[in-house]
Amino acid sequence: MPELPEVEALTGFLAEHLVGRSVARVQPVAVSVLKTYDPPVTALEGLTFTAARRHGKFLDLTADGLHLVVHLARAGWLQWRENLPAAPPRRGKGPLALRLHLAEPEGTGFDLTEAGTQKRLAVHVVHDPAEVPGIARLGIDPLAGDFTEEAFAGLLRDERRQIKGVLRDQSVLAGIGNAYSDEILHVARMSPFKLAASLDGEETARLYEAVGTTLREAVERSHGLAAGKLKAEKKSGLRVHGRTGEPCPVCGDTIREVSFSDSSLQYCPTCQTGGKPLADRRMSRLLK
Incomplete structure (x- = not known):
């Protein structure tokens, strides 16, 4: 399971590679991965990423006021792609749970994948990260200044x-x-x-x-x-x-x-x- 250090590093990587770039399309493959429906995940399309943050083990990718919040759970991961396939992904085939295409350069973006049979990878689209129950209940961050x-x-x-x-x-x-x-x-x-x-x-x-x-x-x-x-x-x-x-x-x-x-x-x-x-x-x- 990715924990604080890996999610922190992944946040830094995504801040470098996503901020300032806009979303072309979002393709959910596994319906079980979506934990919110309003706004829909497709509401991200056309928006520009402005920040990447971490809340505990949660990734928080901000796009023009909306937050794409991801919890990778035990067997999930984010895989950066420089050459995403143009064809729509097939549902129910392999570990792919969600694919996000960036507007440019064409073909870039990332896949959210999850191995194994226990599907716990979670994706939320919210206006405020505190709307995600797992974030709302988080305790103190061990890397924060107030962790004395x-x-x-x-x-x-x-x-x-x-x-x-x-x-x-x-x-x-x-x-x-x-x-x-x-x-x-x-x-x-x-x-x-x-x-x-x-x-x-x-x-x-x-x-x-x-x-x-x-x-x-x-x-x-x-x-x-x-x-x-x-x-x-x-x-x-x-x-x-x-x-x-x-x-x-x-x-x-x-x-x-x-x-x-x-x-x-x-x-x-x-x-x-x-x-x-x-x-x-x-x-x-x-x-x-």
């Missing part, structure tokens, strides 16, 4: 949930998902199962620092990359997430995994849990 250590401590103070879940909760912190929460907790040397409200002052400061450094370093690595290279950059920069069975780059211990119904987390026992493996109930059932 004091503010972070206040968010955690009454949280009785595990810290992994708190970091991923978009109504608490906007933009952090499964991958970067694993990376942040590894940098902070903290168990993903630790209760957020139990953190003392030193632990809170350590986690706050890890949030900032992890995300800023990922943004810096992605800065200036073309849209098509961002996924590979994310994967190459991850130290523990998705690396089950590999050696920890810090201590050399084997990275372990805890599996859930629709996701998993990765961690280093030596760096994060005092050398003790965390219980993985799904794996335990398989071993019976």
Whole structure:
């Protein structure tokens, strides 16, 4: 899933390539991708892009007062095209969900695609981004100036949930998902199962620092990359997430995994849990 660093880099790429250019036509391919109907997505045709912004994991492309808001979800992506086909795309064939043609140069634009069978890619056309429910409920942005250590401590103070879940909760912190929460907790040397409200002052400061450094370093690595290279950059920069069975780059211990119904987390026992493996109930059932 694209998270804050990738969406931030994608926003920069689109600001460079879209602003000042007008929309020739918009072709929705998968009806399920459209989450609004008034104004229709075709209302963008003839308008000129004026800005590209990010709200958490949401892309916000402004065109003469209308906002094309995109949430890429788990398996969605935006693919920039220099040579879009002139023929209308065929519905129900392949991962293509929506195609946008720019007026000039002819043939340029982008495709929104989504792999897999779970279709969660979402496209909204609104007058105000706050009309999108997912944006309206977003918490503080970890790269914003008001994300201070004091503010972070206040968010955690009454949280009785595990810290992994708190970091991923978009109504608490906007933009952090499964991958970067694993990376942040590894940098902070903290168990993903630790209760957020139990953190003392030193632990809170350590986690706050890890949030900032992890995300800023990922943004810096992605800065200036073309849209098509961002996924590979994310994967190459991850130290523990998705690396089950590999050696920890810090201590050399084997990275372990805890599996859930629709996701998993990765961690280093030596760096994060005092050398003790965390219980993985799904794996335990398989071993019976």
